Amino acid sequence: MKSSESFTPSQTETENIEKEIAPKSPELEIAGVDNEYLKHYGSWAELLVEQGAVEILSDSEKKIELTTQSMNVSSETLEAAKREFGFDEQLQEVQTEASQLVNTTKADIEAVTQEPQQKTNLSYDADKTDLVDDQDHKKSENIENKPASKHKLVEVFEKAGVESRMIKIENNGEFSEVIILNKKEVSTEKLVRIYRGINHLDDTVLKQTPYAMRSIDESGNLRILENVRQEVDALVNNPTYENLLTYVEKVRAILMPKEVQQLDEDLFDIENGILDGYSTRKVLSFEQVKHNGGVADSGIAPYISASFDPREAADYGKEGLMVIDVPLSEIEEDRADASEVNIKGALDKKYITAILLRKRREAEDDKEKRNQQIQQALQKVHESIDVPLYNEAVMHSEREKKIAEDAELDKKQWEKDVTMLRQKRTERIIKEFPEANIDFQAAQQESVEQNTDVYTKVQNDIFDQYKTRLEKTGRNRKIDDYEFESRYGWKKFDSEKINDIMLVKLHELVLRLEQRGKERNK
Amino acid sequence: MINGNSQKKKTIDDILTKYNARMAALRQKRDKIISVFLEVLKEKQLDSIRQLLKRL
Numbered sequence: 125m126k127s128s129e130s131f132t133p134s135q136t137e138t139e140n141i142e143k144e145i146a147p148k149s150p151e152l153e154i155a156g157v158d159n160e161y162l163k164h165y166g167s168w169a170e171l172l173v174e175q176g177a178v179e180i181l182s183d184s185e186k187k188i189e190l191t192t193q194s195m196n197v198s199s200e201t202l203e204a205a206k207r208e209f210g211f212d213e214q215l216q217e218v219q220t221e222a223s224q225l226v227n228t229t230k231a232d233i234e235a236v237t238q239e240p241q242q243k244t245n246l247s248y249d250a251d252k253t254d255l256v257d258d259q260d261h262k263k264s265e266n267i268e269n270k271p272a273s274k275h276k277l278v279e280v281f282e283k284a285g286v287e288s289r290m291i292k293i294e295n296n297g298e299f300s301e302v303i304i305l306n307k308k309e310v311s312t313e314k315l316v317r318i319y320r321g322i323n324h325l326d327d328t329v330l331k332q333t334p335y336a337m338r339s340i341d342e343s344g345n346l347r348i349l350e351n352v353r354q355e356v357d358a359l360v361n362n363p364t365y366e367n368l369l370t371y372v373e374k375v376r377a378i379l380m381p382k383e384v385q386q387l388d389e390d391l392f393d394i395e396n397g398i399l400d401g402y403s404t405r406k407v408l409s410f411e412q413v414k415h416n417g418g419v420a421d422s423g424i425a426p427y428i429s430a431s432f433d434p435r436e437a438a439d440y441g442k443e444g445l446m447v448i449d450v451p452l453s454e455i456e457e458d459r460a461d462a463s464e465v466n467i468k469g470a471l472d473k474k475y476i477t478a479i480l481l482r483k484r485r486e487a488e489d490d491k492e493k494r495n496q497q498i499q500q501a502l503q504k505v506h507e508s509i510d511v512p513l514y515n516e517a518v519m520h521s522e523r524e525k526k527i528a529e530d531a532e533l534d535k536k537q538w539e540k541d542v543t544m545l546r547q548k549r550t551e552r553i554i555k556e557f558p559e560a561n562i563d564f565q566a567a568q569q570e571s572v573e574q575n576t577d578v579y580t581k582v583q584n585d586i587f588d589q590y591k592t593r594l595e596k597t598g599r600n601r602k603i604d605d606y607e608f609e610s611r612y613g614w615k616k617f618d619s620e621k622i623n624d625i626m627l628v629k630l631h632e633l634v635l636r637l638e639q640r641g642k643e644r645n646k
Numbered sequence: 647m648i649n650g651n652s653q654k655k656k657t658i659d660d661i662l663t664k665y666n667a668r669m670a671a672l673r674q675k676r677d678k679i680i681s682v683f684l685e686v687l688k689e690k691q692l693d694s695i696r697q698l699l700k701r702l
Contacts, residue, residue, distance in 0.1 A: 158651065159651065161651075162651045162654055162655060165655055165658060166658060169658050169661070169662055172662070173662070173665055176665070176669045180669070180672060180673060180676060183676075184676055184679075184680055187680055188680065188683075188684075191684055191687075192687070195687070195688065195691055196691075197687060197691050201687070201690055201691060201694055202687065204690070205683070205686055205687045205690045206683075208686070208690075209682075209683050209686050211679070211683050214679045215676065215679060218672055218675055218676045218679065221672055222669065222672050225665065225668055225669060225672070229661060229662075229664075229665040232661045233658055233661055236654050236657050236658055236661070237654065237658075386667070389667075393671065393674065397674075397678075400678070402678075402681075406681075410674045410677055410678075413670070413673055413674070413677060414666075414667075414670030414671075414673065414674065421666075611668075611671065
């Protein structure tokens with residue numbers, strides 16, 4: 125659950141789940157985009173972009189602080205480890221790249237908004253830039269004016285066969301209404317209580333789906349990909365590289381072309397993570413972090429973000445806060461002391477316990493008071509429905525235990541995953557560079573003798589072949605004199621850091637130089 | 647005329663999508679650095695506990 129927003133552009137209330145920026149909304153299709161709105165949209169986009177660079181460091185400080193506290197590390201040990209590792213320098217490098225990215229993105233946005241603006245011919249008052257927010261407000265009013273027993277959501281739940289009841293809390297400001305969903309069966313296992321913000325009071329409340337089960341077309345319309353539910357479930361319950369590939373192959377056929385391209389890039393990043401020593405579980409959770417909200421999104425991440433902290437979750441739900449009670453087996457997390465948590469796959473509606481509705485007209489500026497109201501509403505939930513929740517201390521130790529068990533499983537699984545992946549990558553580069561004339565079986569045999577893996581061995585062999593050819597082009601320059609453009613800027617052809625993209629670039633360079641050599645000799 | 651602004655809004659959305667993808671890659675890079683660093687830190691902490699036990 126990332127990012128926050130100060131100005132929200134137009135949103136559609138209907139088919140979109142968690143869509144914070146609506147690339148195209150029905151309102152705008154009819155009315156068009158006026159100059160003032162575009163100006164605000166551009167400013168908001170720039171703010172969002174700036175926020176990303178600020179968060180990248182503050183988040184890491186928070187993460188380090190939390191972990192060092194739980195490990196009881198002295199500040200001397202922490203500082204010494206940081207110096208030895210070159211921690212600050214490495215993070216500074218990321219920060220510099222983030223700042224460059226922010227600057228270029230802001231310049232790109234400014235270039236768009238500063239082009240001569242179109243004259244508006246809309247019939248409504250062009251000064252009213254908050255047209256859609258106003259409509260949202262009216263929608264909220266309508267909802268709030270309905271009798272408590274027939275709230276719009278209660279009707280939605282009824283249609284879906286879910287019994288619910290509304291509870292009013294006197295003098296509790298923004299959080300003075302709670303909908304309790306009656307459980308059809310009482311859980312026999314202990315549960316953990318987590319929270320998720322909601323932005324649409326419609327049937328999407330009951331259809332919380334992970335990025336991996338979404339597709340967004342060019343007009344910004346969301347499709348829920350029910351036919352990959354089985355593959356997503358298999359992946360989250362058994363996060364192996366094989367299950368990941370099964371999902372990727374199935375979803376590839378039903379995604380939009382742009383999404384397929386993104387899917388391949390994401391898979392490539394995931395594979396690199398596995399090659400770097402991370403488990404498939406871990407790299408999938410890295411994928412979840414990629415989505416910082418702000419833009420309607422689909423992706424490879426098979427999780428739904430939630431939080432153990434209701435106040436944090438409330439920051440992401442302008443219409444309400446969902447109270448979810450799930451078994452530990454239904455969530456994925458890195459640390460037992462973290463508030464952020466991932467729900468595995470699509471959320472089964474039986475785990476939704478309550479919805480705290482927000483009356484935005486009564487929104488509280490004082491965060492402390494707002495938090496008290498949330499606590500008050502949650503107390504009401506606690507009194508209204510009996511759910512077998514872990515107590516705090518047991519929950520913490522159970523979370524720790526599960527993380528440790530998963531880590532143990534992951535160690536064994538990683539060996540299998542990386543072997544399968546290396547084989548796949550090796551076969552691919554052998555095919556991609558046929559002139560290198562490499563035999564897989566022979567390379568595998570030699571890799572064992574050289575105490576390396578087959579993928580590294582084949583990469584090195586291809587690199588060496590092109591290096592030799594490059595240095596024969598007769599320009600009296602060594603391979604170190606050349607650079608290539610990677611995703612992270614210009615890099616040297618470093619034999620210690622060979623990757624497939626580097627090999628492609630090296631191949632291109634060699635062909636170019638050989639061609640020039642031929643032309644010179646004509 | 648309004649179509650022009652709609653197109654500009656779409657262009658901004660495209661810029662944001664690209665930005666998000668690149669920022670996500672940076673976040674992934676950052677998380678890897680933190681993850682490896684925490685392993686180093688854990689080792690260092692264990693080491694100092696071992697030293698302390700030796701002295702005792």
